Amino acid sequence: MDTQRRILEIPVVIVGSGAAAYNAAVTLSEQGMSPDTFAILTEGRTDGTSRNTGSDKQTYYKLGLCGDGADSVHDMARDLFAPGCVDGDIALVEAALSVPCFLHLCRLGVPFPTNAYGEYVGYKTDHDPRARATSAGPLTSKMMTECLEAEFNRRGLRLFDRLMVIEIITESSGVCGLLALDRDAEDGTDPLVTVYCRTVIWATGGPAGVYADTVYPVGHTGCNGVPFRAGVPGKNLTEWQFGLASVDPRWNVSGTYMQVLPRLVSVDPDGTEHEFLSEYIPDAGRALSLLFLKGYQWPFDSRRARDGSSVVDLLVYRETKLRGRRVYLDYTKNPCGFDDIPYDALSDEAQDYLKKAGACFGRPVERLRHMNEPAYNLYLSLGTDLEKDYLEIALCAQHNNGGLDVDMWWRTKISGLLACGECAGTHGVYRPGGSALNAGQVGSTRAATFAAVRKMPPLRPAERDRVEQVYQAVYREICSISVPKPERDNTEKLLRSFRESMSAGAGAIREKEAIEKALSSRQFFLQIFTQSVCAHGTEGLVRAFRLYDTLTEQIMILSAMKDQIRNGVRSRGSAIYTDPEGECAPGFEDIFRYREDGGAHLSEVQLVTWNGGTPRCATRPVRPLPEGGGFFENVWRRYREDGYIGCIPEEGAPEGGSSCR
Ligand SMILES: Cc1cc2nc3c(=O)[nH]c(=O)nc-3n(C[C@H](O)[C@H](O)[C@H](O)COP(=O)(O)OP(=O)(O)OC[C@H]3O[C@@H](n4cnc5c(N)ncnc54)[C@H](O)[C@@H]3O)c2cc1C
Incomplete structure (x- = not known):
């Protein structure tokens, strides 16, 4: 293989080019960051869910902005928090920033309709006690992405297209680099791109590649395997x-x-x-x-x-x-x-x-x-x-309510790694229809605001060495799975079969035995991955890494399901666990004998960590809904003294603490 290296040095990298990623980039620029200090890296500029999906009336959920129906930040936060398994501080931030983020989109040209008086008239969506929803039509998220992209271009910001990130590299002090596959690399050349960076805003969308039966658009198959393997816990992964x-x-x-x-x-x-x-x-x-x-x-x-x-x-x-x-x-x-x-x-x-x-x-x-x-x-x-x-x-x-565990600044537990958009797990068992788009805009605004004020020292030699070591290891893996003949490439077939078995027994209808079998077969397969996978050319390698990513995500999800069954969580949300006690055969009539979850687990979130391929599951109580508000003079004084930084807890401080220092 020709080993000419491609190396980039970008302090802040945003991964993805959906509505969340573009908003993160625009926000960094609005916060005063110069265009040469950050960039978007995406596996496909026009791929992703935001740009390629919709519905008969694609919904955006925001605080009520019309009529005499009373609404408040706290009421909206309570409604986001109430369905269960939601962290209160995140619910409050999603409610508090709902109006600024919505109006930001309106100013950029997304045609959300108003009446003759300028009111954004709303309607009710599922799990919505008020008429908070609005829509710009069947393609709301596409319009959002395009308007944000136009602003991105107007500001002269940078985007590197066709780069699929396959590794987040960390050292003891946090993120120091990324590895990406150049999807346009000529077959037989080194397709790896090394990126030295300090901060990563991960905005890769939902785990679209988990199931065969899916309504995620064809051009979106990403999963969260990369950040999971880097050590970020998954949260509420079972909630879809x-x-x-x-x-x-x-x-x-x-x-x-x-x-x-x-x-x-x-x-x-x-x-x-x-x-x-x-x-x-x-x-x-x-x-x-x-x-x-x-x-x-x-x-x-x-x-x-x-x-x-x-x-x-x-x-x-x-x-x-x-x-x-x-x-x-x-x-x-x-x-x-x-x-x-x-x-x-x-x-x-x-x-x-x-x-x-x-x-x-x-x-x-x-x-x-x-x-x-x-x-x-x-x-x-x-x-x-x-x-x-x-x-x-x-x-x-259609949508994963869970995802990467983040705090109320959309920071993961790895210093320098933030996550926003659907990849971040901020919802619980239910969510009001349209709140995914709101959460994506709020989360990307918060993550970018944090990244913009974060002052980072340059990379140390030890960190650069670490990036080099990981590059060498991945390069060796690529050599070992590459095959010269297209007919030997088995990546497509493997992907299909692993997705089909997820839809059969671990989708909306979940069977204990199917879950356990699927989990152990995937764990075994990962152990023999390099001996079993044959990839031809660059597209074959892309599928091979997609497979690795997908298996990682599936193992995390299946472990979470198995743990739920063991802990007595029963059918809830968009899922039925058939026969958790093994009392009846998994036939159709037996499905109706499922037990509904009594709600005992709604005040906790489930966390799963990768742990080298043997995931560890735990639960913790949800963070409560903060009171919010405050005495204006005090808030103002603190804001004058510290600006945003005053409200951001130190990294490593108790997760998502709601008070300012
Ligand atoms: C059919 C359907 C209808 C929906 N309707 C609604 C609705 O009415 N209201 C609502 O609120 N939500 C709805 N949703 C959900 C909502 O559309 C998504 O949650 C949202 O668009 C996700 O945006 P995002 O920016 O997080 O990710 P995406 O728009 O999916 O963007 C992800 C980006 O990351 C890139 N990427 C992925 N992996 C990598 C990698 N490893 N390296 C580099 N780049 C990568 C992709 O190419 C893409 O550019 C719907 C979803 C579907 C499927």
């Missing part, structure tokens, strides 16, 4: 949002897609069709009312899985995972064999809505085009015509 989504193209089938009552069909390998919803719920009025509800009760919710709308998700799971069928939405015919839907048999809620919308007629696709033509056009633009095509769906992973 799953829901029904189309698999090609990947898109949530929420809102109108369900409210127009499409036909749900499963197809056997031999082509036989089954209308499984009416098979399971013979009362058509009830079956269709549940389907309608799925529209706005989108996330799979264990509290609604026995007799609420989440039964629909469970039935889709049964068809795909237990019966080996593929499931489709068919908008060309009415469900249950009806020529005309008996609207009077629907629940009052469904009837009212469809009558008000003037949509009690025709076939599902006609109702969809009548109520929401853009929703029809969206699939058309992606190559699926709902006038004639079936739409394949599955119960998919």
Whole structure:
């Protein structure tokens, strides 16, 4: 292999180019950092979830800014904190910075709608007791990313594209470097890029590569394996949002897609069709009312899985995972064999809505085009015509509420390593819809503010030596897994099979035995990784490191699930643990015998540390919700004396302490 080295020296590096990463970069610049002191490194400038996903009305959750509905920072913090397993100081910061961050986006041009008086009118989203949500349309997060990117470019900031970070290098005093794979390196040359740096803001998005059934966009497969192996604990890793989504193209089938009552069909390998919803719920009025509800009760919710709308998700799971069928939405015919839907048999809620919308007629696709033509056009633009095509769906992973453990400045326990956006675990069992985008903006603002005021000495020779040692070790690994012939490359196949088994037994529906088996097989595989993995060329190496990253994340998640089962945590949020005591066989009917979590564990967070591949799990009580506020003269005096620094506890101080020194 040609060993010409590429070396960069950048004091502050932001990893990623989603809405959180761009906001971190813009904030560093706003805080006065000069463009030559920091840069973005990303594996794909236009990849990531923010830029490539959306929904029928993609939601941004913020403090109420309209009408006479009272709202306050503390009320919002309480609502973020209340669902359980959330640290109070983080909830308070996410509420306190919600308005500044939201208005920052508005000023940069994100078209959040106002009424004639300039009020940002809101609506209610899931787990939202007030109408705090807003939206710029189906592509809110894309618009956010593009507006932030335009500001980034206007300020002349730097971005290094096509660099996938594969190692965070630390010494006793904290971060000293990164290693990245240059995805454009010619096959046969050294693809490693060495980066000397003091501060890293990790903004790589959610762990999109964990599951095969996923609605994360195709161009996003990142996980948190790199920071986990560097020693950052994972927090609340078991808490996800799953829901029904189309698999090609990947898109949530929420809102109108369900409210127009499409036909749900499963197809056997031999082509036989089954209308499984009416098979399971013979009362058509009830079956269709549940389907309608799925529209706005989108996330799979264990509290609604026995007799609420989440039964629909469970039935889709049964068809795909237990019966080996593929499931489709068919908008060309009415469900249950009806020529005309008996609207009077629907629940009052469904009837009212469809009558008000003037949509009690025709076939599902006609109702969809009548109520929401853009929703029809969206699939058309992606190559699926709902006038004639079936739409394949599955119960998919959409968002990880957990992630890297951070304090209220979004610092990890490793000095110089901060994390923001979806990779940071700031949510708990439930979160209000839209709060992920708020958390991403608040977290990146905080992390960048901290990085901007952090004064760091230059790297010591020992730290540079350490970076060099890690480079040499990784280079040797690359040589040992590289193969000259493309047909020997097994990375794609391995990735697929490890993801499929996660979706089968450790997704929304979790089985003790499947979890234990998946955990031990992955731990074993990591031990024989270099002997078993064959990667051809640079793209093969990218997949090999992605596999390593994915296995690390899966091992952390499976360990966390196993620990929960052992500690008596039961079904909650978007997950059902079937048969935790081994009392019944894991058949479909047994799923309904799951036990709901009594709430005993909601006042703690679960932490998992990598520990060389044998993860250690622990719980600690949530940090309480601080009172916040303060006496103005005192706050002002401290602020005059110390500015931001006065409010930032020393690194290594008790985590996320809420008081200023
Ligand atoms: C279908 C769907 C609908 C959603 N709807 C909503 C909603 O309505 N409201 C809401 O609040 N949230 C929603 N979310 C969640 C929200 O969109 C995401 O949490 C958010 O966009 C994540 O932004 P981010 O900046 O953290 O990461 P991303 O936008 O995912 O960016 C991550 C970046 O990191 C880069 N990267 C990854 N790994 C590496 C590496 N090793 N080296 C270098 N670069 C790397 C990627 O290429 C990418 O550029 C939805 C998510 C999905 C999938």
